[in-house]
Every structure is written in C-alpha cells, then in structure tokens.
Amino acid sequence: MFVELFRTLGWFFMTLAVNFVAQVPLDKRWIIFLNPMASSVEVFEWATLGIGAFSLVPLLSSFLIIVVVMTGGTWYFGSTVRQWATSLVVEPSNAWVIDARRLSIRERVGEFWRYRRIFKFFALRFLKRMYQGMRLGIAWLFVRPLMPIFISAFIFGSLLEVPSDGVPYFLFFLTGMVTWMLFERSLLWVTRSLQQASGLIKKAYFPRLIVPVASVSPAISDFCVYMLLLLGALIYYVLSEGVWYLRLGPQLLLAPVAVLMAVLLAIAVGLFTSVWQTRVREVRFTMRYVGRFWFFLTPVIYPISEVPPDMRWVIFLNPMASIVETFKWAMLGIGAFYPVPLLFSFLIIVVVMAGGIWYFGYSEATNVDKL
16 A cells, blocks of 8 residues: 555656646745755756756745755654564475476466466456555555546646646546546556466366456456546536546447457566566566556556657557547547557467467466465
C-alpha cells in the first residue's frame, strides 16, 4: 500500500516539476512552488540554459523543507532500523529441478484448457496477494486510483488547460485511464507472475502458461473499480450540468472489444517479460520506466486531434493508441473511430501473442531452475 502511495506522490512531484512554470497562470504558480523540486528544476534550467527566471524565495523555501525533512527522516530512520533489521528472516533455498518436454503452440493451448480449473485458484491467489496487509481495506480500492486521477486532471486540465474534445477534462482523462491502467497493471503483474508463484511452480507440475494469464486478475479488479468511478463521474455531471455524456448505441459494443484487446496485449508482451524477470530481477523496474514512456505515446492526457495529421501515424504505431481512442469514442463519442489502426493493433497482438507463447514454452524448462 505504501509503495503505491509513494509511487503516486512521485508522479505528482515529477509532473509539477517538469512542466514549464511560464505556462502556469501567475495566480496559480504558488501551487507549483509548494513542490520543493519545482524551484530546484527552475534554478538548474536558469543556470544552465538561461531560460525561466531565478526565484530566490521558493528556493529558500525548498532548502528549509529539505532541512526539516532530513532531520526528521534521520531521527525516524535511526529509531526504527534496528527493530526492522531483527525481523528479517532468511528463507532456505531449494534445489528442485523440473524438466519439461517441448510442446507446440497448439499443444500448449490444449494443455492450458485441460488444466483450466487451476486458473481460478491462481487468480484468487494473486488477488489476495494484492490486498493482503492493507489497513485501509476496501477503501484503498477507490483511494488508490482517485489520487493520481485527481492530481493529473488538476495539473493538465486546470493548470495547463489541455483540450478535451468538448467534455470535462476529468471525464476525458478518466475514460482514457480506464483502458490504459488495465493494460499497464496487467503487464506489471504478468511480468512478476512466475517469480511470485515460484513456490508452487517448483513443487508441482501444471501448465506454467496458466500463471501469467491468471495474474491479470488484480488488474481486472482495478478495472472494475475504475468503471465504477467512471459511472460515478457520469452521474455527477448529469446532476451538476444536466448532460449525460455516455454515448448509447451500437458503437458502445466496441468498448468491451477495446478492453479485451488491452488485456491480450498485456499478456502477449508479459509472456516475454515474465521469462526475463526470472533471469534478471531488474526487469520489473525497467518495465515501469518503459510504461511511463509508453503512456506519453498514448493519447490519454491529450486528444489525438492535437497531434498534427501528418504525424498521427507515429502515434498509431503504438497499438495502445487505437485501443484507447476506440474506447473513448465508444463510451463518450469523442474523437473518431480509426478502423485501420485498430486492425493493425489486432495484428500486432496476434503476432506478439503467438511469439510469446512459443518463447514462453521454449524457455520454460530452464526458467524453473532459475526461480
């Protein structure tokens, strides 16, 4: 829970720090300078490139914040580190070696279907692991997604006034985040799936392909929460503005298609990254940086209409771009439906999924020994 909280706060500080202060209205700049990193970044840019301005008062305020936080952090760290260190338990290593014969993609899919009942067990296991030990309980289900959404909607919608195709920016951003977060969190869970289920993998045989597929269950749980938040936002705007932004009609059927494609793309890519994670433990951290770069290439915080027409093909090389655009068009009727990029994304998913299943099966025997 605290890891997710600080990750959200890190996103908040980063967003406040890297944005151009000159683009923020004068009466709102004090909000930016509440972030101590904002003045540090501004001073560095002013000193090296001569852009912006030197703000002495915010810099002194940042220095005082650093002194106070460093003093308190040093005291807190010293008072708790000994107790934490004594609680560490070193688990003995096992020497299990499991070998498996090579299966074709067709045989592997058939084996997956025969063992499909194990899917439910692993799905529930990953869900319990996600929410185990969280003191806020069910409230954390809604607090965790709301924090980054409110922060990002405030920064990009209120401060930077990013266009939103005629709908409230909060609703625009939330609709895009529904499919993006489903993809991103599915990919992160699939990447770590083999490592998290290593205890059972080394003790019993079952199709290993079940593990990465079942690991998307926490992301699907988050998706349901996001959909509830989206429904609540739609009801709020009906009561406050008298406008029902949800688009009802046959095109709404494309929304579940976009959702399914997002999950399949995450699993397809995750079949590669889950194998790499068993060999190099830093892969899951690398995927977070890749995901952040991928996020900015996807029209979530900005509409595709803001991208010059001659450059949109670059955006649509990203398969998630057409998926997010299709979901927003199906739900809110904003933007446009792009069938060719969506078909291109589908073909990418098919190719990557087939390659991922083959690579996963090819590397399965050696990866079990590395867990």
